[in-house]
Amino acid sequence: MTPFEVPEGDPFGPHNLPYGVFSPAGSEHRTVGVRLGDHVLDAGAAARALGSPYAALLARPTLNPLLAAGRTAWSDVRRALTAWVTVPSHQETVAPFLHPLSSVTLHLPFEVADYVDFYASENHARNVGQIFRPDAADSLTPNWKHLPIGYHGRAGTVVVSGTDVVRPSGQRRVPGEDAPVFGPSVRLDIEAEVGFVVGVPSRLGRPVPLADFREHVFGLCLLNDWSARDIQAWEYVPLGPFLGKSFATSVSAWITPLDALEEARVRPPERTHPLLPYLDDSEEEPGGYDLRISVAVNGHVVSEPPFSTMYWTAAQQLAHLTVNGASLRTGDLYASGTVSGPEPGQRGSLLELTWNGRDPLELPDGKRTFLEDGDVVTLSAWAPGPHSVRVGLGEVTGRIVAG
Amino acid sequence: MTPFEVPEGDPFGPHNLPYGVFSPAGSEHRTVGVRLGDHVLDAGAAARALGSPYAALLARPTLNPLLAAGRTAWSDVRRALTAWVTVPSHQETVAPFLHPLSSVTLHLPFEVADYVDFYASENHARNVGQIFRPDAADSLTPNWKHLPIGYHGRAGTVVVSGTDVVRPSGQRRVPGEDAPVFGPSVRLDIEAEVGFVVGVPSRLGRPVPLADFREHVFGLCLLNDWSARDIQAWEYVPLGPFLGKSFATSVSAWITPLDALEEARVRPPERTHPLLPYLDDSEEEPGGYDLRISVAVNGHVVSEPPFSTMYWTAAQQLAHLTVNGASLRTGDLYASGTVSGPEPGQRGSLLELTWNGRDPLELPDGKRTFLEDGDVVTLSAWAPGPHSVRVGLGEVTGRIVAG
Incomplete structure (x- = not known):
């Protein structure tokens, strides 16, 4: 079973896709991750591999640039991510950027203003x-x-x-x-x-x-x-x-x-x-x-x-x-x-x-x-x-x- | 009278030297300024002209880098600034970086955290x-x-x-x-x-x-x-x-x-x-x-x-x-x-x-x-x-x- 085959009924399936900020095992590098089942997709790396313009919002150490981008961008990015983790041709490209959740370090996902x-x-x-x-x-x-x-x-x-x-x-x-x-x-x-x-x-x-x-x-x-x-x-x-x-x-x-x-x-x-x-x-x-x-x-x-x-x-x-x-x-x-x-x-x-x-x-x-x-x-x-x-x-x- | 000759008793003489952030006339560029009498010294530009290492703290759009530098740096920078506006050889170098206070735009001087x-x-x-x-x-x-x-x-x-x-x-x-x-x-x-x-x-x-x-x-x-x-x-x-x-x-x-x-x-x-x-x-x-x-x-x-x-x-x-x-x-x-x-x-x-x-x-x-x-x-x-x-x-x- 590939990481994309999330068990039916999993509350973190492709219908969810919450955002966080993580560092891969052995790294201090922080970047935006999207949770899929028991894995985390390095969303910025995936975007770059696919030539997506959203890399500028996702290959970042906090969610703030994505937060600032506004509702249209939020919907567009979500639609793109859904495709990346559900469409087989995209899955193949982004598979190297999936990390087991248990292997990563999760960080405060955004810079809190007030x-x-x-x-x-x-x-x-x-x-x-x-x-x-x-x-x-x-x-x-x-x-x-x-x-x-x-x-x-x-x-x-x-x-x-x-x-x-x-x-x-x-x-x-x-x-x-x-x-x-x-x-x-x-x-x-x-x-x-x-x-x-x-x-x-x-x-x-x-x-x-x-x-x-x-x-x-x-x-x-x-x-x-x-x-x-x-x-x-x-x-x-x-x-x-x-x-x-x-x-x-x-x-x-x-x-x-x-x-x-x-x-x-x-x-x-x-x-x-x-x-x-x-x-x-x-x-x-x-x-x-x-x-x-x-x-x-x-x-x-x-x-x-x-x-x-x-x-x-x-x-x-x-x-x-x-x-x-x-x-x-x-x-x-x-x-x-x-x-x-x-x-x-x-x-x-x-x-x-x-x-x-x-x-x-x-x-x-x-x-x-x-x-x-x-x-x-x-x-x-x-x-x-x-x-x-x-x-x-x-x-x-x-x-x-x-x- | 040069801008360095602040009238005796002026509350903004070289004994004071408060810090702010300003843009020169006609510019949107923000940088750290130090007030001297009725003028503002572009502290970052002055530091660069003098080859001072403090340019890294002063040629900035907010006071935050200087704030973060700590007490020893604060005292050292203040001592340097005092010399720049009082020692004739330095005055000559920094004079081009003095702006009339009335000509500049003053900004919120630091990014407020809490x-x-x-x-x-x-x-x-x-x-x-x-x-x-x-x-x-x-x-x-x-x-x-x-x-x-x-x-x-x-x-x-x-x-x-x-x-x-x-x-x-x-x-x-x-x-x-x-x-x-x-x-x-x-x-x-x-x-x-x-x-x-x-x-x-x-x-x-x-x-x-x-x-x-x-x-x-x-x-x-x-x-x-x-x-x-x-x-x-x-x-x-x-x-x-x-x-x-x-x-x-x-x-x-x-x-x-x-x-x-x-x-x-x-x-x-x-x-x-x-x-x-x-x-x-x-x-x-x-x-x-x-x-x-x-x-x-x-x-x-x-x-x-x-x-x-x-x-x-x-x-x-x-x-x-x-x-x-x-x-x-x-x-x-x-x-x-x-x-x-x-x-x-x-x-x-x-x-x-x-x-x-x-x-x-x-x-x-x-x-x-x-x-x-x-x-x-x-x-x-x-x-x-x-x-x-x-x-x-x-x-x-x-x-x-x-x-």
């Missing part, structure tokens, strides 16, 4: 509200149903899947004490999220309307927004999360193009409040995505958050992010916020899964409230694809190491 | 607390005296002095109404700040101690953190400021190296609370800077905030920013937060100067609570230099235009 994190799951926001403000009349803040709440995170500490996460130290308050103590976080958590990658920039002062979402956004990845709950709780009033988040954000090594997710588009949940015109998507194409996420700690699945339950869509988030005239750059990354479904087994953070530590998780290797050193967290996901075949999203994994 | 904004003025934080929480027992939040509060802002909308600022639109709440309205901000404000520019990166997982501040930070600029108070008030609970800030942040075109500000170093105000060891600067060299800022609206000075009154120093901010292991990149920018002194005429925002609009400012062209379209805001500053000569900081100016 990183924004949203808070778009109603279930998550309500869980957090109930945990931290149990006496409030409404578990949501008054603005929650009117705008997708977001904040800027640290772009420079976005790391690729597989990077160890050093347990952060910082200030935390001990109940009953006025002054904080300092030390390693004792409430280190995950947030299972989906990240959206901006390709085409926008001009300062010009909002991006809902309908232009697909002109600017290239694709999506899985994202773990590691969170030190104790550091965050002490620091976040009044200017929001800072050191509780900025130590690391992990993303999957594979960026799935939106073009591979056409069958996964769904309408978001019904809106309970009227939306201002710039956020009103009732007349737009479906803005949600049916992504089935799985959260595993040390190989044990602890949650299966459904992305289709997100109240705010990625298109709404982009429209909101730019409505004040803020411009986009190639490589901007914005994340959904923790994905939590309505059921207890669908929560995307340990904070919610253990109800702030009250109800520890029972894992094969012991109880967990928050993460322990040595724990490995892995997010994976798939989406419905054409002909009932799944579209696999790349996984994002990280191991906690002591500081 | 942008963080702090909240380090006790006077500012107390004023804001009294305005928004008049019934609180303490105008400071409980964490304020224990850590320099900060948050990430949008790096992609940092613009150079002189760039027009488009009045942002967004959601704001009308008192007595449940749902927000949408429209141009009606409470557009300034924040007079000082920005610090990181040169040398740090490793993920490795905090930067207080004592290493000068190994990482190259210099400082003036910064106006434009703020839409109405947008900010509606959005900022619970995750902090987002669209109320992200539409634009203006920086001066000139970066003053720390080496030019040795005489301006001062001890920060006495600390009222014990500090955790990583923030305790009582045994360190003075971490404050005596910068005298001036805020003008349409040419009329409305405030003179003294930077020496800031409670948290730039070194403490850097130590805090990295104590969780977050890494630094060349081009990271972090700002002090609004600089406000103890006197009413020393407040760094219109929010404080007008006490949230209650006490309008009387300007020659009428009353002001917040900014009107067409208003031009200019921050300028100087610091004590050698032999009682002032060190001029570049100004940062911006005009408000309708959206």
Whole structure:
């Protein structure tokens, strides 16, 4: 069987073709790769061998040139790649540029410009509200149903899947004490999220309307927004999360193009409040995505958050992010916020899964409230694809190491 | 008089030599410039003409290569530049590379990596607390005296002095109404700040101690953190400021190296609370800077905030920013937060100067609570230099235009 004969039903078949950046075994050279089954195609080398003009976009150490090229180029390149891995005459030419996935090193696939994190799951926001403000009349803040709440995170500490996460130290308050103590976080958590990658920039002062979402956004990845709950709780009033988040954000090594997710588009949940015109998507194409996420700690699945339950869509988030005239750059990354479904087994953070530590998780290797050193967290996901075949999203994994 | 004969007492004499990036008249070519009096020296061209090895750092379209070169290189380059503009034999060689300041176009001097904004003025934080929480027992939040509060802002909308600022639109709440309205901000404000520019990166997982501040930070600029108070008030609970800030942040075109500000170093105000060891600067060299800022609206000075009154120093901010292991990149920018002194005429925002609009400012062209379209805001500053000569900081100016 050749590498092109991907088993039927493989979530990384030619219907998927996500993009990443890799180095072949024994090399430090970084270049764009496209995943096919258990192999990675050196897309730039393949393009050159075929005399394709797309070599200029693909024989590069990051995805940024491809991201900047725009939707028409994205579709054209995808069509070409599909032909290269499915048409026998092309297969013969590109076969030398296929590398076993297990032999390559995967890198952060793009240079992150600005990183924004949203808070778009109603279930998550309500869980957090109930945990931290149990006496409030409404578990949501008054603005929650009117705008997708977001904040800027640290772009420079976005790391690729597989990077160890050093347990952060910082200030935390001990109940009953006025002054904080300092030390390693004792409430280190995950947030299972989906990240959206901006390709085409926008001009300062010009909002991006809902309908232009697909002109600017290239694709999506899985994202773990590691969170030190104790550091965050002490620091976040009044200017929001800072050191509780900025130590690391992990993303999957594979960026799935939106073009591979056409069958996964769904309408978001019904809106309970009227939306201002710039956020009103009732007349737009479906803005949600049916992504089935799985959260595993040390190989044990602890949650299966459904992305289709997100109240705010990625298109709404982009429209909101730019409505004040803020411009986009190639490589901007914005994340959904923790994905939590309505059921207890669908929560995307340990904070919610253990109800702030009250109800520890029972894992094969012991109880967990928050993460322990040595724990490995892995997010994976798939989406419905054409002909009932799944579209696999790349996984994002990280191991906690002591500081 | 040659351009080298800068008048005695000129704040941009050879004791200063701030760095920027400029294009000569009629050219789009960007290169590093050094300000001398009313002229700009094309530093890269001068270096080449003199056969200096520093041409590789200076004949560049941004300051980033120089920023990355590190403290020893920074000092060596500064020493060389000083010789080029003061030693007659060198002056003759570099004279052709001096351009009248009025003839050049100034650009954003460096590529901004991450942008963080702090909240380090006790006077500012107390004023804001009294305005928004008049019934609180303490105008400071409980964490304020224990850590320099900060948050990430949008790096992609940092613009150079002189760039027009488009009045942002967004959601704001009308008192007595449940749902927000949408429209141009009606409470557009300034924040007079000082920005610090990181040169040398740090490793993920490795905090930067207080004592290493000068190994990482190259210099400082003036910064106006434009703020839409109405947008900010509606959005900022619970995750902090987002669209109320992200539409634009203006920086001066000139970066003053720390080496030019040795005489301006001062001890920060006495600390009222014990500090955790990583923030305790009582045994360190003075971490404050005596910068005298001036805020003008349409040419009329409305405030003179003294930077020496800031409670948290730039070194403490850097130590805090990295104590969780977050890494630094060349081009990271972090700002002090609004600089406000103890006197009413020393407040760094219109929010404080007008006490949230209650006490309008009387300007020659009428009353002001917040900014009107067409208003031009200019921050300028100087610091004590050698032999009682002032060190001029570049100004940062911006005009408000309708959206």
